[in-house]
Amino acid sequence: MYESFTTPQLEETFHTHSSTGLSSTEADERLRQSGENILKKGKDQTILDMIMEQLNDPMIFILFMAAAISMLLRQFSDTAIIFVVIALNTTVGVIQEGRAKKAMDALKKMTAPSAVVKRDGIYKKIPASFVVPGDLVKIEAGDQVPADIRLIKVQGFHTNESALTGESMPVQKTDTVLSQGIPMAEWKNIAFMSTEAMKGSAEGIVVATGMETELGKIAGMINDTPTELTPLQKRLGDLGKILSIVAVVLCAALFLLGVVQHRNILQMLLVAISLAVAAIPEGLPAVVTIVLALGVARMVKVNTIIRKLPAVETLGSVGIICSDKTGTLTENKMKVVEIYGDDRKLPLSQVRRREFPRLMEGFLLCNNSMLGKQEIGDSTELALLHMGEEMGYNREKLKEQYPRTYEIPFDSERKYMATVHRDGSNETVYVKGACDYLLERCAFVAVRGKAVPMTEVQRMKIRMAMEGMAQDGLRVLALAYKEHVKDKSESALTGSLVFAGMAGMMDPPRKEVTQSIRTLKKAGVQVAMITGDYKDTALAVAKKIGIADSMDQCVTGAELDNMSEERFAKKMKDLRVFARVTPAHKVKIVSRFRKNGQIVAMTGDGVNDAPSLQAADIGIAMGRNGTDVAKNAADMVLTDDNFSTIEKAMEEGRGIYVNIKKSILFLLSSNFGEIITMFVAVLLSLETPLKASHILWVNLITDSLPALALGVDKNDPASLMRKKPRDPNEGLFAHGGWLFTVFYGMLISAITLYAFHRGGQTYAFTVLGVSQLFHAIGMRDRDKSVLRMNHLDNPFMILAFFLGLALQVMVTEVPYFVQAFQTVQLSFGEWQWLLGISAIPLLMHEILLLPGLISGRRKRQ
Known part of the structure; x- marks a missing residue:
């Protein structure tokens, strides 16, 4: 006020x-x-606070429950493994997010x-x-x-x-x-x-x-902006709650069923508890954390630093990118792009070296800025100096040749500056300023190096050229001159001038931005520009790079203030340029996009961007020219300040989500097979086909390396970027995920029970473990035959398969382990038969890909 x-x-x-x-x-x-x-x-977080924040997660609670169950079973090695998993998850989270609250420190500096x-x-x-x-x-x-x-x-x-x-x-x-x-x-x-x-x-x-x-x-807005959970965190939280309920229900149901059947109560309690362990994929949090961490390492190679692990996955579901203009979409450096002289308007790229000498020399002489290792002065004057260099002029020699003898400094009311220069025995004045002001003082115009009287037609033509430049978002500076100056009064120096021409300049878009925006649109991602610049300037840039087409897609901060919330929400879907906005407006815009159900990324580099960077689902700061405030408020930082890097990072984010989903479906379908195996056996009054130690062992060899191998699988980049952004409300089991989990779980259970029927616990134990290893291979791509997969793309899966197989052989062939797990040694023929039975999930993967079946499956998805 x-x-x-x-x-x-x-x-x-x-x-x-x-x-x-x-x-x-x-x-x-x-x-x-x-x-x-x-x-x-704000209140500083201690290390203990950060650790407690990491532990406050449903999946971590499940891990603690699994550890308690393992201790009851006196499986202390498994208890130790689970605690290692918890420690790993917590340590990685604290390291990645420990610096996330430094925005206020940077503001203070x-x-x-x-x-x-x-x-x-x-x-x-x-x-x-x-x-x-x-x-x-x-x-x-x-x-x-x-x-x-x-x-x-x-x-x-x-x-x-x-x-x-x-x-x-x-x-x-x-x-x-x-x-x-x-x-x-x-x-x-x-x-x-x-x-x-x-x-x-x-x-x-x-x-x-x-x-x-x-x-x-x-700073207050940064403190007041609540931290939002990412889509993946929400999904894993929901999954954790579901698995907790399933574990409790299964324990109770199986225990009661055993009591009704007059089984040994202690034995049934042990079986029920081991089933609860089977229901909980204790390796999942570790797999997700490691996959995200490996994704972070890969993203460094594409000039992206991730400050918060879950942000990697969030990129894959971004539907709109709200980008700051200055320094993000543009170079943050004024540049002359058009010249008007000799009754012609030309792009600077078409101007020949040494063309328009009077205009060029005047802009260089009537100029108080300096180039060098450090550029000093007004950005528009610096743009004129760069233009002069590009046109082949040496400013220092010009200054020596035409020394300055007098100056009228720029003034906001007169809108021009003037300098007088000695040329031999004569003096010449150059006047630089706003075209409207200079045009009123010009009686002549320079045409092909000669001063001729200015006609009304020429005056009108100059005005039209000036208006055209302004409509294109250019800042226009005009130059006029007068030779043989004798009287140095202001009225004499600025009267009856010769109009030399104009220069139109702008902060140009980055070269690669247009193509990136085109690619993002194909991937279903919209881009909106949010800037403090004027509406015409913002729209001109937006048109050049393909963000907007018309003024109807633009709105100013003042117009937003006068707009009702209902009208704003309705109009939001058509708006792509927001001009003359304040930091509070930016937060309001980001929040409205989010209320409309979109996952929002916000890019920026200035202090004014920090609140909106925090308010967005994912904040993206510029690393080179960005302020510390913006970097510390953001989830990720672009080290090359290149908007196009977002496209590569988004591709990586989409791939990571696909891989995490593969791991989750693999783990749950495999664990569901263990649950069904035990539950059906008890329901049919059969002996228990698996011991508690068998279940824990199978979880050890399948919940670790195979799941992790799926998490680092290589995906087709073109395929990833042809799809629309994932619906933020889409669950982990969308597109037939539940059906897939149940189907493969029942299949694994069926072949395990069949093996148990044929040869007892050792057969069941072996088939349960090895079938999950074959299942992991098919999980690499649910829509591609195993014969068409490039298995060398994922050598980690090959290692996981053969290492898991070797460990399973060890518990049936090495005497110490045979005794510990109460198995029997198997013959070569038995191993052949068991491997054939265990490969059925992979065979079923191929059968489901037959033309008729796969088309029906895709329709269901």
């Missing part, structure tokens, strides 16, 4: 003086009352270390943390603004607000009173905390410090 206050109103409100500032006594008292000018952090204030009428340099509301602060070019300051004196003052507001251009500040209620990005008379002074100087009264500043409000 202070943008609408006059200086006397500010003095009255803050009980200060615009010339002498506060007294030291008053400043000290205010510091005690309002606190230091720092950003408050961004605050200015010192400030120049006027107290008792004397300028003093103090720590920025001691600045208080009402302080009179002086800011020079290169300073970092220490607080939110209402400017009362300005001299060519510009600030870089791109990290805070998303505005790509340096903002020229003013000390004039503005109307109340305009958007924050339009507060030209307020300098914001942590922004950088680019040029000029200013004085102002501090109107907000610490958490009350605009930066502080962003």
Whole structure:
């Protein structure tokens, strides 16, 4: 609201003086009352807090239950294995997420270390943390603004607000009173905390410090944004609850059934408990964690750092990417793209070297910026200098050849700057500025190197060219000149000028972005642009890269404020460009997309992006040019700042989800086979076909390496990116998953019971274990024949199969293990028969792929 206050109103409100500032006594008292000018952090998490957070998971509770059951069975080795799994899962989670709460620390580091204030009428340099509301602060070019300051004196003052507001251009500040209620990005008379002074100087009264500043409000939003579970975490949580209920019900049902049949109660209790262990795939959390961790390692190779493990999987279900424009979709560097001269408008790429010499020389001479190892100055002037280099001009030689003798500095009211240069015995003035202002002062126009009187037709043509550039989102600067200058009064220097031409410049889109957006659209992923820039500029960029086609797809932050929630929700499906938005708007936009049922990714690099990065399902920060605040608020960081990297990361994320689902279906169908085997045997009053130690052993060889091998399987990238994003409400058992689990579970149970009928417990034990190893091979691709799979793509599966087979042979052939597991040694012929029976799940996989069956199966999916 202070943008609408006059200086006397500010003095009255803050009980200060615009010339002498506060007294030291008053400043000290205010510091005690309002606190230091720092950003408050949320409660720090201890290592114990992070460990407890990792352990607070349904699947971990199941593991603890399995460990307790194993201890009751006196299977201490299995108890130890389960605790190792828990420790591994917790350790990896703490390491990956231990740095996830550092956004506030980074914000604190961004605050200015010192400030120049006027107290008792004397300028003093103090720590920025001691600045208080009402302080009179002086800011020079290169300073970092220490607080939110209402400017009362300005001299060519510009600030870089791109990290805070998303505005790509340096903002020229003013000390004039503005109307109340305009958007924050339009507060030209307020300098914001942590922004950088680019040029000029200013004085102002501090109107907000610490958490009350605009930066502080962003910090508050970061703290207030709740942490959401990813789709995979929700699914695994639901699965854990289901398995817990199933385990309890099975235990009770089987125990009661044994009591009714007058079986040995202690024996039935042991069988019931071992069935509960069978119902719980204790290797699942470890498999999921390891698969995600391996995915993280692979993603580093495609320039992506994952800060939170579950974010890898979330990428696969993203339906819309909300992207910041400046620095993400664009290069964050102004560049001249069009030139108007000699009554022609040309793309810069078509301008010949040394063409339009007067225009080019004028832009280089009437320029106060500098190139070098460090570029200094206004971004538009730097763009003109780069253009001059590209056109083959040497600015330093030009400056020596035509030394500057006089200058009229740029002023926001006159909208131009002028410089006078000596050319032998004569002097020439160059005037650079807004086209409208210069055109009024031009009586001539340069055509093919000669100054001719300007006609109304030419004037109209220039205006049309200027309007066309503006509609394309270009920032337009015009240049005029006059030779043989004698009178250096401003009216003489800027009257009867010769119009030389115009340069249209913009922050250009990154080269690879257009193709990436096209690929993402084919994969069913939409892209929306969210920016602090003006509507026309944003739409121009959006059109170039294929995000939007018309103004109907654009909306500004001010329009959002005037829109009802109902209308906003209805219009949201058509909107693709959001311009002149604040950090609060960004959070609102992301939240609305999520309420519409979409999984949302948000990209950004500035402080203003941090709250929305946290509010999104997955926040993606830029690694090179991004602020620490954005990086620490995000789930993943692009080390090359390349929007196209998101496409590769998304492909990896989709593949990881497919593999995790393979592992889950394999584990559950295999464990279901164990449950049915035991339950049917007891129901039919048969002897128990498996001992508790048999069940635990089979779980050991199948719940580990085969499941992990499926988790690292190689998928076809083209196939992954042709599919639409996964429905966020889709369960792990969608597309026939439950039917698949039950079918293969019953098949494994049937062949195990048949083997038990033929040869007793050793036969059943062997078939149960080996059949699951064959089942794992078929699980690599449910829609492809095993004969068409490239098994060398997954050498880990080959290792898992033969190692598991070797371990199963060991418990029937090595005397020590034969005695421990109470098995019998098998002949070569018996092994041949048992291997043939165990391969039935793989044979059934091939049968289901027959033309008639597979087409029906796909229709069901």
